[in-house]
Amino acid sequence: xxxxxxxxxxxxxxxxxxxxxxxxxxxxxxxxxxxxxxxxxxxxxxxxxxxxxxxxxxxxxxxxxxxxxxxxxxxxxxxxxxxxxxxxxxxxxxxxxxxxxxxxxxxxxxxxxxxxxxxxxxxxxxxxxxxxxxxxxxxxxxxxxxxxxxxxxxxxxxxxxxxxxxxxxxxxxxxxxxxxxxxxxxxxxxxxxxxxxxxxxxxxxxxxxxxxxxxxxxxxxxxxxxxxxxxxxxxxxxxxxxxxxxxxxxxxxxxxxxxxxxxxxxxxxxxxxxxxxxxxxxxxxxxxxxxxxxxxx
Amino acid sequence: xxxxxxxxxxxxxxxxxxxxxxxxxxxxxxxxxxxxxxxxxxxxxxxxxxxxxxxxxxxxxxxxxxxxxxxxxxxxxxxxxxxxxxxxxxxxxxxxxxxxxxxxxxxxxxxxxxxxxxxxxxxxxxxxxxxxxxxxxxxxxxxxxxxxxxxxxxxxxxxxxxxxxxxxxxxxxxxxxxxxxxxxxxxxxxxxxxxxxxxxxxxxxxxxxxxx
Numbered sequence: 001x002x003x004x005x006x007x008x009x010x011x012x013x014x015x016x017x018x019x020x021x022x023x024x025x026x027x028x029x030x031x032x033x034x035x036x037x038x039x040x041x042x043x044x045x046x047x048x049x050x051x052x053x054x055x056x057x058x059x060x061x062x063x064x065x066x067x068x069x070x071x072x073x074x075x076x077x078x079x080x081x082x083x084x085x086x087x088x089x090x091x092x093x094x095x096x097x098x099x100x101x102x103x104x105x106x107x108x109x110x111x112x113x114x115x116x117x118x119x120x121x122x123x124x125x126x127x128x129x130x131x132x133x134x135x136x137x138x139x140x141x142x143x144x145x146x147x148x149x150x151x152x153x154x155x156x157x158x159x160x161x162x163x164x165x166x167x168x169x170x171x172x173x174x175x176x177x178x179x180x181x182x183x184x185x186x187x188x189x190x191x192x193x194x195x196x197x198x199x200x201x202x203x204x205x206x207x208x209x210x211x212x213x214x215x216x217x218x219x220x221x222x223x224x225x226x227x228x229x230x231x232x233x234x235x236x237x238x239x240x241x242x243x244x245x246x247x248x249x250x251x252x253x254x255x256x257x258x259x260x261x262x263x264x265x266x267x268x269x270x271x272x273x274x275x276x277x278x279x280x281x282x283x284x285x286x287x288x289x290x291x292x293x294x295x296x297x
Numbered sequence: 298x299x300x301x302x303x304x305x306x307x308x309x310x311x312x313x314x315x316x317x318x319x320x321x322x323x324x325x326x327x328x329x330x331x332x333x334x335x336x337x338x339x340x341x342x343x344x345x346x347x348x349x350x351x352x353x354x355x356x357x358x359x360x361x362x363x364x365x366x367x368x369x370x371x372x373x374x375x376x377x378x379x380x381x382x383x384x385x386x387x388x389x390x391x392x393x394x395x396x397x398x399x400x401x402x403x404x405x406x407x408x409x410x411x412x413x414x415x416x417x418x419x420x421x422x423x424x425x426x427x428x429x430x431x432x433x434x435x436x437x438x439x440x441x442x443x444x445x446x447x448x449x450x451x452x453x454x455x456x457x458x459x460x461x462x463x464x465x466x467x468x469x470x471x472x473x474x475x476x477x478x479x480x481x482x483x484x485x486x487x488x489x490x491x492x493x494x495x496x497x498x499x500x501x502x503x504x505x506x507x508x509x
Binding site: 024025028033034035036078114116119120121153182183185187189190191215246247248249252254282283 | 394398451452485
């Protein structure tokens with residue numbers, strides 16, 4: 001284990017860590033077109049990607065997330081870029097590392113591969129595992145300290161990704177799911193309960209588990225969800241990265257309702273509910289992170 | 298007729314082999330293909346839609362049921378075609394421009410097929426112009442727009458605008474997807490909004506003037 005990773009463990013034992021906010025919505029503000037391949041910007045617009053990382057670092061993030069959410073060959077294939085997995089992920093990790101230096105830790109970001117595994121879908125686990133492993137390998141070679149597997153719905157896919165990251169040599173793996181309300185319960189899109197979802201990635205060897213994003217979840221919902229998650233982490237640290245509320249379309253613009261101040265006010269409640277690592281997902285900005293930063297360190 | 302109720306139960310439970318066997322038995326016993334669809338398969342998918350809406354089942358169970366239904370339709374569709382029986386309503390569906398997500402769109406497509414509509418699936422990343430061309434070409438009763446990404450909501454607005462401007466008096470526009478709300482549907486002038494794949498059938502039936 002290198003010194004930076006040792007320090008991550010030591011810091012985590014001492015205090016909560018602040019993640020960063022959304023990457024995709026920030027890049028879109030810098031001109032990335034909806035539906036365009038954001039990972040290509042790691043090569044074509046590195047300064048704009050650096051700018052996003054820099055603004056989160058300045059806001060106080062302990063953890064910077066690479067711009068590689070859709071970086072598996074499966075997702076890149078939709079943009080005709082499936083042959084560029086190593087190039088785009090390596091570049092993504094390098095950009096975050098450049099900005100972070102030793103002042104922040106870099107999380108190599110892996111999102112869902114975009115399909116359905118058998119038996120519900122047609123994709124074979126071995127194919128998907130290979131796609132995750134290729135991505136994780138490039139992220140680690142580019143300088144990621146840890147792998148962040150996020151926005152998962154299927155526990156089998158999430159566990160595969162954890163195993164693939166481990167096989168690629170990751171020494172620190174975070175795995176998070178996206179939940180939605182199902183009556184009084186929280187479930188993933190696939191219907192997986194909080195307990196079953198976390199158990200799957202913990203069994204696969206994840207070090208930190210939790211939730212990010214979410215459909216129609218308010219910050220109050222997230223506090224409740226955090227308490228449920230905390231009861232299912234088997235002693236592992238818990239990470240939560242909520243959206244800045246649900247998106248609304250107002251006067252021709254997409255708005256997220258939860259302000260930076262509301263985000264900051266929720267931090268102590270999330271901590272009390274059991275979260276140790278807290279960041280933001282869709283719609284959250286450097287302003288949100290800066291407002292939250294007063295509750296860390 | 299108990300074979301039909303068995304078929305309904307088999308579809309709802311996603312039992313593909315039973316669904317095919319019962320469909321064959323019904324055909325052998327002389328049942329009309331359109332009755333097998335309307336009284337066997339359609340009620341089965343309606344059960345699934347209701348359970349999904351009530352959070353009793355989730356995406357995997359829906360997909361498995363839809364797969365069972367599809368297998369039965371493979372047997373029935375050639376017979377319906379040769380008997381000159383066409384679905385009453387034609388619906389078009391696609392994920393809007395800039396959005397490559399298809400799980401939600403596929404679920405709605407399956408539920409509509411299961412409700413007896415002819416479904417034309419335009420795929421993902423569909424331009425506003427392609428929706429209009431397809432709606433004109435197929436004289437669609439409904440055009441369904443799906444979006445997962447918040448950022449593609451403006452593309453949905455533009456598509457609705459273009460469809461309205463094309464002046465298709467018999468074509469209704471329906472929208473849905475994770476970030477979509479009734480308020481957004483009202484705002485951009487869509488005729489209908491469905492919160493989930495279970496509701497999508499009811500809304501579509503209402504839009505074409507059939508009781509849900």
